[in-house]
Amino acid sequence: MNKTITTLALILTSAAISSASHVFVSPISATSTTSGDLWPVSNLVQGPGVGFDAAAPHGRILGGSAGNWVTGAPGGFPSDFIAVAGAPVLVFDLGSDSAISAIHTWGYSVTNANGVMDFSLRFATDADGLGGFGTSIAANPLFSMLIDDIPMQTNGLGGVITTRYVEMTALTTHITNGGSGPPAGGDRVGLGEVSFSIPEPSISLLGLLAFGGLALRRRRI
Numbered sequence: 001m002n003k004t005i006t007t008l009a010l011i012l013t014s015a016a017i018s019s020a021s022h023v024f025v026s027p028i029s030a031t032s033t034t035s036g037d038l039w040p041v042s043n044l045v046q047g048p049g050v051g052f053d054a055a056a057p058h059g060r061i062l063g064g065s066a067g068n069w070v071t072g073a074p075g076g077f078p079s080d081f082i083a084v085a086g087a088p089v090l091v092f093d094l095g096s097d098s099a100i101s102a103i104h105t106w107g108y109s110v111t112n113a114n115g116v117m118d119f120s121l122r123f124a125t126d127a128d129g130l131g132g133f134g135t136s137i138a139a140n141p142l143f144s145m146l147i148d149d150i151p152m153q154t155n156g157l158g159g160v161i162t163t164r165y166v167e168m169t170a171l172t173t174h175i176t177n178g179g180s181g182p183p184a185g186g187d188r189v190g191l192g193e194v195s196f197s198i199p200e201p202s203i204s205l206l207g208l209l210a211f212g213g214l215a216l217r218r219r220r221i
Helices: 002-019 041-045 081-085 205-220
Strands: 022-025 029-032 089-106 118-124 142-144 153-170 193-199
Touching: 022 089, 029 041, 041 089, 041 193, 153 193
Parallel strands: none
Antiparallel strands: 022 193, 029 089, 089 153, 089 193, 118 142, 118 153
């Protein structure tokens, strides 16, 4: 019996490790309410193996003009983009209704504070359409990013959400005081990469428990 319990514990541990990894759901396109961007919003959806490493820990691969989205600077330098032009709103299209439970973001730069810090999310299904954010999915989480530009930053959505469109509103950058503090910035808004995921499918815990119970019963017979 002890051997069976030990084997079951090892299987459960393996399943728990497996469920901690991610199956990425990368958007097929992204749009922004901004105009005159310095680097295009399409840079945010290059996905695993291109925009970020497909292997853990999934560090960002591309940077600069090839891998960042950065707005124009309508207020000039120094200025605060959000104070001048309002909070940028990005919309990511997953292509079809998809189950997601986490958002992954990569920062803009460690030497420039224009990167997004606080952002909020809303969701819309295919049936809701682009005008239906918040219609059938009430979730409206708020998250914060670090200024780091290489590490993947993960935020859970509090459960599985089935959605086609994800709206991200960039509420603040890492410098929001008119660009007057080091490092100089704030006149633009930047971001590195965005993806979503759901935990990797693994052997059902209930199934494992049932298997273990059956094995224990057989040991007792």
